[in-house]
Amino acid sequence: MRKLAFFIPFALFISLSVFLFHGLFSNPMERESSVLNQPLPAFALPDLQQPEKIWTPDSIKGKPMLLNVWGTWCVTCNAELAYLTELREQGVMIVGLYYQQPADAAFGEVFNLAALQQEVALKLEQQGNPYQWNILDKDRTLIFDLGVTGAPETFLIDAQGVIRYHHIGDINPQVWQQKLAAAYQSLQE
């Protein structure tokens, strides 16, 4: 009885410590996307560089690809451009979903497509261009339907247009090898 009385608080203390210690290394941003294993939500959005061209779920599917949510304003996105370009050279198909931040009317900002096109072209020229094309989501409607919380985020989409994997944060060699490469390869077959 005495042993038990000593052991119970001790066991509680140890389990609490393990739980809290584990929490030190967990990523609070990481959680499973609720659109996983679902087809792409309906959308009809213009191409960034050729706005007369409208992309829909039907027109983008056919090959497994990475849908990369990014913006020139996003520092981490710029940092991953070089590695994504490398992946493109290895034959990975990457499509950009451009995350346009809302124009702040209080500061007199207005959305200017021509300026944005120029900015994006310049950025991709400097850092490398991993994208087959970019979809402009000016009002973040598709971004909202995909449950995107910020940039960069990347979705792995299979040939049928079904979302197979979701990654929050940048893609670097380590992340690619550990998380995405195998999933992408399995979709190729």
Place this chain on the structure above:
Amino acid sequence: MRYFLISLLLLTGTVQATEVLIEFKDPQQQALFKELTQELRCPKCQNQNIADSNAVVAVDMRNKTLELVQQGQNKQQVLEYMKSRYGDFVHYLPPVNKFTLILWVLPVVMVVGLMLLLLFRRRVQAHSGAAPELSSTQPPELEQQLDQLIEQYRRKS
């Protein structure tokens, strides 16, 4: 001078607040919007509701909530709309399922367990019987034993 100050005061009246004011025709919708924006959680921030946060995604969620509420959707419908995109994480009241069951069960288990432990300890104490109290009604032999013991310890020290 006084007129100058008054005219200065009047001038400040033209400076307008830049906060967004939303007008509702229906006070019920207004209440629902307020309730929802306080219960929905910003998925980008750590522990802020969307009423509190100005992160882009929180602003978008607020606007979407407003749109859905003004379309006449009820609370459950709006919550479902948000959860189907951002997961159970976005509502401050998580549903009871196999992952969250521990949140409900653990406190009950702890309280019941502690009560049982206390009860158990009391019964054990009652059964083993606490040390008998000495009083004037105790037999005199005990008194003698005690005297002997005291004597022994005195000699030792």
